[in-house]
Amino acid sequence: MASTKKLRTSWVIISTGVPIAGGFGAAQLLTIARTEINPVLGWLYSLAAFVVFLAALAIAIIAKVLDSRRALTIADAREKLLVQLRDQLMPMASTTADMARHPLSEREPYLESVAKVAASALAAMVGAHVDRPRAVVYLLDADTPPSMRSIAHSGRGERPGPFLAGTVRGDAALNFLDGHRRAYYADLSQGKNPGGYDGTMSDYKTFVSVPIWTETGAYGMVTLDAPVSESLDAGDVALTEIVAEFMSAAFEVAQDQDSPSPAA
Numbered sequence: 273m274a275s276t277k278k279l280r281t282s283w284v285i286i287s288t289g290v291p292i293a294g295g296f297g298a299a300q301l302l303t304i305a306r307t308e309i310n311p312v313l314g315w316l317y318s319l320a321a322f323v324v325f326l327a328a329l330a331i332a333i334i335a336k337v338l339d340s341r342r343a344l345t346i347a348d349a350r351e352k353l354l355v356q357l358r359d360q361l362m363p364m365a366s367t368t369a370d371m372a373r374h375p376l377s378e379r380e381p382y383l384e385s386v387a388k389v390a391a392s393a394l395a396a397m398v399g400a401h402v403d404r405p406r407a408v409v410y411l412l413d414a415d416t417p418p419s420m421r422s423i424a425h426s427g428r429g430e431r432p433g434p435f436l437a438g439t440v441r442g443d444a445a446l447n448f449l450d451g452h453r454r455a456y457y458a459d460l461s462q463g464k465n466p467g468g469y470d471g472t473m474s475d476y477k478t479f480v481s482v483p484i485w486t487e488t489g490a491y492g493m494v495t496l497d498a499p500v501s502e503s504l505d506a507g508d509v510a511l512t513e514i515v516a517e518f519m520s521a522a523f524e525v526a527q528d529q530d531s532p533s534p535a536a
Contacts, residue, residue: 360393361518368522376527383526387411387424387519394496394515395427402503404428406476407512409484409519410435410492418446420492428499429475449490454482454516456509459501477501480509482516484523491523 364386371382387409394407406427410420417437425431435445444466448455455466460477479497483490494516498504 360397361514363389364393364515364518364522368518368525371522372525379526383522384423386522388426390494390515390519390522391424391426394494394511397511398496398498398504398508399427402498402508403500405496405498405504407515408432408495410495412446412449412490412492420445420449423492445493448481449483449485449493452483452485452490454480454509454513456480456504458504461501475499478504480504480512482512484516484519486520486524488524491520494519 367382367386367389371379371386374382391407391409395405398405398407404427406425406429408422408425408431411423413419413421419434419436419442421434422431434442436442437446448466456479457464457466458478460479466481476497476499478501479495481493481495484492484494494512496504496508496512
């Protein structure tokens with residue numbers, strides 16, 4: 273990764289500096305050629321100026337071609353991502369709509385179906401560039417004592433255990449929900465870890481956590497983690513936030529007692 277960035281930086285310097293230096297050098301050689309008394313040397317200076325100009329022009333043309341191809345590649349990647357977002361997230365919307373058409377007592381299975389689609393979609397989209405990610409959707413159980421359990425997960429490993437009140441890990445997670453803000457830890461090996469995290473026992477080194485909440489309260493959270501530090505980026509954080517927002521709508525529908533019952 274670092275070597276690739278160095279190569280790109282070097283190419284930017286070369287593609288910018290060589291045409292400028294080449295044009296200046298060619299002009300200087302032509303000036304010398306005009307003032308050279310010896311016709312042979314004058315011809316050689318002119319030839320050198322022409323070669324330098326061609327080299328500078330070639331670098332400029334190559335830079336333009338590569339920039340054009342890169343722009344097309346970025347445009348293709350953006351279009352592919354938008355199609356992937358539509359394909360992955362559309363089932364969440366349709367399943368939520370199906371859930372709303374059923375009586376309140378029958379909606380919980382649909383909620384878990386939406387959660388499974390959400391976890392699968394998030395893991396699939398991130399898995400295109402991150403090695404062995406894991407996405408999890410948690411449901412908050414507000415009974416006494418409160419807890420939070422996984423209702424869907426996708427990707428690496430097994431279903432994670434619940435967060436239980438009265439434990440360091442559980443209390444940290446439950447308090448996190450009250451903040452209504454996402455958490456992103458790029459590198460857990462740096463020591464700035466969330467409460468209850470034990471790096472020697474966990475199989476992930478970076479993670480994102482986003483609460484699922486609305487004005488009526490917190491419902492749970494969506495998490496995304498990976499075993500390699502700094503492998504999750506700002507785009508992955510944004511995707512997790514989008515999925516959590518979708519899930520907040522699903523939780524609202526699942527518990528909305530004011531929703532009209534389907535016609536008999």
